[in-house]
Amino acid sequence: MNEVLNKRYDALVVGSGPAGSTAVKELTERGMDVLLLEAGRDITEDDFVPGPPTPPAAMSIDLFGRARAFLRGQYVQARRAMYQPQKDPFLVNDLQQPYTTKDGNFLWIRGQQLGGRFHSYGRMLLRASDHEFKGKTLTGRGEDWPISYSDLEPYYDRIEEFLGLYGEKDGIPNLPDGRYRGPSLLTESEKQFKKVVEERWPERKVIPWRYAAPNLHRVPLGVVAARETGRLTERMNAVVSRVTIDRSTGKADGVVFIDRITKKEYTVKADVIVLCASTIESIRLMLNSATDGHPDGLGNSSGLLGKYFMDQTPSLLFGDDPSRPGFERIDPAPPDPYYPPVGGIYIPQFDNVDGITNPNFEHGWAMQGTVGRIPVPEGHGGTVGLMGFGEIPAYRENNVSISRAIKDRWGIPVPRIRLGITDNERELMRAQVAGLKEMALASGYRINFAGSPLGLDSKKVWPNADPFSRALFVLAFKKSVSMGAAIHECGGARIGSDPKTSVLNEFNQSWDVPNLFVTDASAYVTNGAVGPTLTIMAMTARACEYIADQHAAGAL
Numbered sequence: 026m027n028e029v030l031n032k033r034y035d036a037l038v039v040g041s042g043p044a045g046s047t048a049v050k051e052l053t054e055r056g057m058d059v060l061l062l063e064a065g066r067d068i069t070e071d072d073f074v075p076g077p078p079t080p081p082a083a084m085s086i087d088l089f090g091r092a093r094a095f096l097r098g099q100y101v102q103a104r105r106a107m108y109q110p111q112k113d114p115f116l117v118n119d120l121q122q123p124y125t126t127k128d129g130n131f132l133w134i135r136g137q138q139l140g141g142r143f144h145s146y147g148r149m150l151l152r153a154s155d156h157e158f159k160g161k162t163l164t165g166r167g168e169d170w171p172i173s174y175s176d177l178e179p180y181y182d183r184i185e186e187f188l189g190l191y192g193e194k195d196g197i198p199n200l201p202d203g204r205y206r207g208p209s210l211l212t213e214s215e216k217q218f219k220k221v222v223e224e225r226w227p228e229r230k231v232i233p234w235r236y237a238a239p240n241l242h243r244v245p246l247g248v249v250a251a252r253e254t255g256r257l258t259e260r261m262n263a264v265v266s267r268v269t270i271d272r273s274t275g276k277a278d279g280v281v282f283i284d285r286i287t288k289k290e291y292t293v294k295a296d297v298i299v300l301c302a303s304t305i306e307s308i309r310l311m312l313n314s315a316t317d318g319h320p321d322g323l324g325n326s327s328g329l330l331g332k333y334f335m336d337q338t339p340s341l342l343f344g345d346d347p348s349r350p351g352f353e354r355i356d357p358a359p360p361d362p363y364y365p366p367v368g369g370i371y372i373p374q375f376d377n378v379d380g381i382t383n384p385n386f387e388h389g390w391a392m393q394g395t396v397g398r399i400p401v402p403e404g405h406g407g408t409v410g411l412m413g414f415g416e417i418p419a420y421r422e423n424n425v426s427i428s429r430a431i432k433d434r435w436g437i438p439v440p441r442i443r444l445g446i447t448d449n450e451r452e453l454m455r456a457q458v459a460g461l462k463e464m465a466l467a468s469g470y471r472i473n474f475a476g477s478p479l480g481l482d483s484k485k486v487w488p489n490a491d492p493f494s495r496a497l498f499v500l501a502f503k504k505s506v507s508m509g510a511a512i513h514e515c516g517g518a519r520i521g522s523d524p525k526t527s528v529l530n531e532f533n534q535s536w537d538v539p540n541l542f543v544t545d546a547s548a549y550v551t552n553g554a555v556g557p558t559l560t561i562m563a564m565t566a567r568a569c570e571y572i573a574d575q576h577a578a579g580a581l
Contacts, residue, residue: 038062047184057576061251062265112145130507149367164380166418167551209234238359270323347470372391390457
């Protein structure tokens, strides 16, 4: 331990998920000595031992699985809409790590271990486009980022080739094609869904998922690559409480962390600090790092740290296809013995893309789903699951702050999250639910339920469930599909071209503390309707190239 503490590193990276694992790879491969601090535990092969095989079962509410997670202290994590019990070990204990919300409705799903949410995400990786980055220029709505698609394109290429993506060249302008290792395929049921939808709604393009190959290393591939350089030092169970500042230079000079097990406090030093802790955690860390020189939070001279927090509006439909009983295995990627296969259908945003096509809401929504892929009993209709993701505009009032009254298990003030919605988002979610239902009904599916944070579309849900389970589901639905259920939170430390209106510059560098960088989704300006993971990794790779060049030149 003394060897870790007594050395000054070229760079210190906080967090080991998509951003952090990318950062350590990029920095070590460019010759920098890097310390990686992860708040959670290490992982081992024992974490991924498959359970005993179970016979196919019809899609259910899984109250028992959720109840077991609740009793383990995961009373928030157990509420997640797409519940899979094998992901429970990779999500936090909510008793140890509470948070507060202004109105109690934000669902924060998070993981802390080596790899972070890499162990619980759906492996779907999508590029953003200038529809997201230059939305105001294209549609007259929203805001423009200080970067464009062309700035991130070479980094998208590199990340996709490194991870090994499966996908198709679809030629959709607002969902740029990528570099794929192999094809992504649709089931026969999904091909029929595509045919029905595109004939009736030509603007809705149904394409296969674009997703990463399974990582059978389990350790994030970026960390594996960084280890191979011999320039990476790792410290698990390191709960970072604040960034420290050298008063003589005004630069960050290290961090203070608390050992997760012993609760002892330690300080480590580095030339450059890179925060990759995830959106809310990075904001929380900067707010908790307030000093005399930064009284409102580190790097917060603009007063915008924590402001313009966003997620996406979620909507959900489950059902079955009585005309096509059974299920179909179709995944060109290598099998994963622990996780089920992935893949399915995706519809990129189709409203208000290059102009205003639906004036009822400001932006639009996309859809992700599967048809006929989940094992079911013989003769049972194929499972249908469709989820909509809509873009929420950046509102200053939506924010992350810190609680002065509540602290976590390690004595660190917890985040306080506010994500309110307006009539714009209500109209968007109504459109999402209506859109999911019309596509399902046109395809001949039986709907078990459909809804959004506004509630269920109908109280007649789960026709095959027992009355008790059905009643509990109705009561708990708004808690499971509340804001945050999309798990695409972003914003709060936005990049920009003016230090008065942003927290970071275009290279994710703090305007106020030049050797502090934040490269996770907190840097987002707007959030679009695509998932953020691939853009987080591309943005991190770009920032780390800049960091390495500036450090080599002595500027950091």
